[in-house]
Amino acid sequence: MIIKLYPENPREDYIKDIVNKLENNGIIIYPTDTVYAFGCAIDKPKAADRIVRLKGSKKDKLDFSLIFENISQAAEYTKPIDNYVFKAMKNHLPGPFTFLLEANNNNPKIFRKKKKTVGVRIPDNGITAAIVKELGRPLLTTSIHDDDDIIEYTSNPELLYEKYRNIVDIVVDGGIGGNEPSTIIDTTQGELEIVRQGKGIL
Numbered sequence: 001m002i003i004k005l006y007p008e009n010p011r012e013d014y015i016k017d018i019v020n021k022l023e024n025n026g027i028i029i030y031p032t033d034t035v036y037a038f039g040c041a042i043d044k045p046k047a048a049d050r051i052v053r054l055k056g057s058k059k060d061k062l063d064f065s066l067i068f069e070n071i072s073q074a075a076e077y078t079k080p081i082d083n084y085v086f087k088a089m090k091n092h093l094p095g096p097f098t099f100l101l102e103a104n105n106n107n108p109k110i111f112r113k114k115k116k117t118v119g120v121r122i123p124d125n126g127i128t129a130a131i132v133k134e135l136g137r138p139l140l141t142t143s144i145h146d147d148d149d150i151i152e153y154t155s156n157p158e159l160l161y162e163k164y165r166n167i168v169d170i171v172v173d174g175g176i177g178g179n180e181p182s183t184i185i186d187t188t189q190g191e192l193e194i195v196r197q198g199k200g201i202l
Contacts, residue, residue, distance in 0.1 A: 002161045004173045007031075007126035019134045021169045027051055029144065029164060030131065031174030032067075032123040034096045034182045034199050035154050038168070039131075039139040042066065042108055048140055054167060055142065065098055065119030066107075067139035069132045074120045077106045077138065085187045088202075094124035096199035100186045108140065117188055127174045143181060155179050 003014050018028060022041045027050050030039055038054065040047035048064075068074040071089050075081055078101040081089070089099055103118040121141065123129075132139055144154050154160075157173035164171065183200035186193040194202065 001169065002157070002165070002171045002173055005127050007174055010127050010130045012130075015130045015134050018131055018170055018172060022047075022131075022135060022139075025050075026169035027054075028170045028172060029157075029160050029168050030128060030172040031125055031157070031177050032121070032128055032141075032182075033094070033125045034123070034178050034180060035143050036157065036160060036177045037141045037143045039067065039141040041135060042138045042140050044140075045108065048108070051140075051142060054164075055145075063119070064140055064142050065121045067121050067123065067128060067132055067141050069129065070122065073138065074101075074122070077104060077118055078102060078120070079104050082187070085192070088185070088187075088192055089120070092200065092202070093122040094129070095122070096124070096180075096182045097121075098182045098184045100184065100188060100195070102188055117186075119184070121182065125174070127172060131172075 003018065005011060005014055022028065025044050025047045027038060027040045027047050029036055038051045040051060066077060071093065081101065099120045100117045101120055103116060107118055155177045157171055161171040178199065181198040183194060183198040184196040186195050
C-alpha cells in the first residue's frame with residue numbers, strides 16, 4: 001500500500017491507518033527531513049527482525065536509531081542529559097541530526113546487546129512528527145541504502161513502492177526525498193564530536 005501525505009497538513013485518518021499497521025507488527029517506509037527510512041514501533045521485535053532481514057544484516061551490526069516526538073520523550077530512553085548536550089539538542093532539533101547518547105534500560109534489547117548508545121532523531125518533517133505523536137512512543141528506524149547506487153531509489157517514493165511493495169506494509173509518499181543523511185554527533189565523550197557530516201550543520 002502507498003499513502004500520499006503532505007508534510008504541511010498530513011491527513012489524520014491516514015496517519016491513524018499507518019499507526020494501526022505499526023501496532024500490528026507492521027513496517028513502513030516513510031520520509032524524514034533527510035532520506036527515506038524503514039521504521040517500526042519500538043516495542044515490536046518481530047517487526048524489527050523483518051527490517052534486519054530486509055537489509056541483510058545482523059541485529060548487533062545494523063545502525064538503528066529512534067525517532068522521537070521531542071527531547072522530553074527522548075530523555076525517557078537515555079541516561080541523564082548533560083546541560084551542554086541538552087542545549088545543543090534544543091538548538092538543532094527538530095532538524096537533520098542524530099545525537100548519540102548513552103542508553104538506559106528502557107531501550108529495546110536490540111540496543112542493549114553490544115551497544116550502550118542510542119541514536120536520537122527528531123526530524124523536521126510534519127509527516128514523521130504526526131506518526132510518532134499518534135503512535136505515542138518512538139519509531140525504531142534505519143535509513144534506506146541503495147544496493148545498486150541508483151540514487152532515485154532512496155528519494156522517489158514511487159520507485160521505493162515498486163521495489164518494496166511486497167516486503168513492507170506501507171510506503172508513505174511524502175514527495176521526493178533527499179539523498180544526504182543526517183549529521184551524527186557523539187555526545188558520550190565529554191564533548192560534541194561529529195562522527196559523520198551530513199545535511200545538518202552545527
